[in-house]
Amino acid sequence: MNKKKAIFLDRDGILNRNRDDYVKDISELEIFPNIENFIKKLQASGFLIIVVSNQSAINRGLTTHSNVDEIHASIQAYLNKFGANIDNFYYCPHTPAENCTCRKPKPGLLIKAIDDFSIDPLSSWMVGDRDSDVDAGESVGCKTIKIQENSCDFENILKTILS
Ligand SMILES: [Mg+2]
Ligand SMILES: [Zn+2]
Structure with missing residues (x-):
């Protein structure tokens, strides 16, 4: 069976503006303009689009699973309006002290x-x-690929991946 190729995307600072006090609910969600074209170009090249995100704000008690799910549904709804789509969102709710296997830099979400x-x-x-x-x-x-947080440097990413 032919295996698929994917783009694993961090969420905060890449698709939406990161906040020092965490993006805790949709009122704090600022989706960057033009992510739809970025994602559509990657999809047109045959990549799955998978979000992998550390969300320790959940187990810090600052937000909830349902708030995080709502944020992801909101990003998805935004993209779907333009014919773009994220294949799945994976997130880690744990704090560093919990020493789980899914908080990046651990690879559990990707695995x-x-x-x-x-x-x-x-x-x-x-x-x-x-x-x-x-x-x-x-x-x-x-x-x-590492880009600067909140930089929307999508052209650079596309050039690196698609050339
Ligand atoms: Mg980030
Ligand atoms: Zn975890």
Whole structure:
């Protein structure tokens, strides 16, 4: 069976503006303009689009699973209006002290997605804004791209992946 290729995307700072006090509900969600074209171009090249996000604000008691699900539904609804789509959202609710296997830089979220979608990590990319994103991607064999947080540097990402 042919394995699929994917773009693993960090959420905060890449698709929407990161906040130092966490994006806790949809009132704090600022989706960056033009993510729809970025994602459509990647999809047109045959990539699955998978979001992998650390959301320790949940277990810090600052937000809830249902708020996070609502944020993801809101991002998805925005994209769907333009014919773009995220194949799945995976997130880690744990704090660093819980020492789970899914909080990036650990690769648990990526491993789950690779298993769920039968993804070939070697032909896939992890795109993020922190070393923890890069490290998670590298540990499953993905190619990686790090851009500056909140920079919307989509042209650079597309040039690197599609050229
Ligand atoms: Mg980030
Ligand atoms: Zn976790």
